[in-house]
Amino acid sequence: MTLAVAFNVETFRQQFPFFQANPNWVYLDNAATSHKPQIMLDSLQHFYASANSNIHRGAHSLGDQATQLYEQARQHVADFIGAEQAEQIIFTSGTTAALNQLAFGLMGTVLQPGDRILLTTLEHHANIVPWQLHCQSKGVVLDVVPLTVDHQLDMAAFSRLLQHQPKVVSFCHVSNVLGQVLPVADMVQQAQAVGALTVIDGAQGILHDTIDVQQLNTDFYVFSGHKIYGPTGVGVLYGKTKALECLTPLLGGGEMIQHVSFDHTRYHQLPFRLEAGTSAIAEVIALGTTLHWLAKQDRTGMRQHKQQLLQHGWQQLEAMPQLELLSSATNNAGIITFNVRGEHPTDVATLLNEQKIAVRAGQHCAMPLFANIHHPGAVRLSLAAYTTQAEVDAAINAIRMAVELLCPS
Ligand SMILES: Cc1ncc(COP(=O)(O)O)c(C=O)c1O
Known part of the structure; x- marks a missing residue:
């Protein structure tokens, strides 16, 4: 049996050429599709x-x-x-x-x-x-x-x-x-x-x-x-x-x-x-x-890394009174879904896009769920094992700026 390679986010990330080609982007749309390792290409x-x-x-x-x-x-x-x-x-x-x-x-x-x-x-x-x-x-x-x-x-x-x-x-x-x-x-x-x-x-x-x-x-x-x-x-x-x-x-x-x-x-x-x-x-x-x-990667390490990022991101977003979080911090595979109160999710995503933060906004092909929870849609940040804490921090800063623009106090 091959021994698992211990998980290190930087080493793991280096295997994905997309990030070298797009160093200015923060990609948090992993639930839509993931990036590809060199071995696959x-x-x-x-x-x-x-x-x-x-x-x-x-x-x-x-x-x-x-x-x-x-x-x-x-x-x-x-x-x-x-x-x-x-x-x-x-x-x-x-x-x-x-x-x-x-x-x-x-x-x-x-x-x-x-x-x-x-x-x-x-x-x-x-x-x-x-x-x-x-x-x-x-x-x-x-x-x-x-x-x-x-x-x-x-x-x-x-x-x-x-x-x-x-x-x-x-x-x-x-x-x-x-x-x-x-x-x-x-x-x-x-x-x-x-x-x-x-x-x-x-x-x-x-x-x-x-x-x-x-x-x-x-x-x-x-x-x-x-x-x-x-x-x-x-x-x-x-x-x-x-x-x-x-x-x-x-x-x-x-x-x-x-x-x-x-x-x-x-x-x-x-x-x-x-x-x-x-x-x-x-x-x-x-x-x-x-x-x-x-199968040869440290999948437990990957999961733990994603969970740490989830907790880190979730706590900072929860502390922002202008936001309403729809997803929970527990029993969560790595998705933070939220709305800026009174604002349309697409407007938030557009402002994030201007700061090169890729997220998804809308009903995420789950209209009956949104009808059930009475929201017109939501902004979704979805994490992956190659996501870094610096990326999550950049996204949070961008969300703060979007909130300041949309809801000036
Ligand atoms: C839970 C779930 N089911 C089904 C699908 C459809 O997957 P695909 O478009 O790859 O067929 C998706 C895609 O986002 C999904 O998240």
Whole structure:
């Protein structure tokens, strides 16, 4: 076993060329997308420059070599999340695509008219709309777990709603708005006790914690490559073999078939059955390389560093009476969401942008959550392991200046 490299923010940060190219920027929009380490960029470059061929269909050795790299990436991803078999890893174009595959694929197999699906108020649109697309026409009912007054997931309501015996329970691991970390292991256990299949949207959770899908025992776990230092255009749908076998493919064509006639198509076995067309081959390989590299970093040290920054930033912002903080300092993966009282979040973000502080403002693809907490939107600072304390301080100074401009005393 390789020993973990002890975490040092400066050393870690040096591996990301973006920061050398943009020394004047403070990037606090990591929940939207992360920056990329050199090892990931090298992997993309190497594939296209030296190993480019299509996979699983080549009559030539170059194709075999590309296939080998692609399947090795599948193994790296399986190892990273503790999957039992590489065949349980399906490559998609991202979290959204994975959730769309799940919503489409479970309708008519697991979900029948009159059945129920349970979601939470914290969900990103990607874990709402794909279910909605089919619910009405298939007669399936959506239930939603509410929040408590302090914006936490109402776990008593979760247990109560499970008494309706939903067939599918789908929830985020970490809220992309509040940074809140859900008690996913407990939720999986409770959902499975009433016979539901569980889906975890790990778009934000995958980078927060070390995931072991077997220990979690979830039926499905999905995430995007670009939020975990990997490329855009690639994501992962993990499923237990039996759960994956319930899925009707969303996309058809290419190597996902064994036999096609105009009367009937026989699909290939997993994982190919769910990977129609030509995959994002270079991106899959680069994601595998990235996760193999990340597994060797000090992930506990990375998490602790982010937590220190979170506490540091949160305390300073909480002390500013003009601000209203929406996220909490505890049980938070590294997201500070706030509003300047009486001001629109976009105006605040515009002023921060002028000072080269990159944040996100708006409803963060979570409109039902904002409707629920009665805010028109919010400014979001999202931290990463390569974020420095100097950057957080710069952001806080910029927020102070924005407040002085917007609310002169
Ligand atoms: C919790 C959550 N789910 C789903 C998504 C969608 O991810 P993607 O756009 O990579 O498909 C995001 C993106 O921000 C997210 O934060």
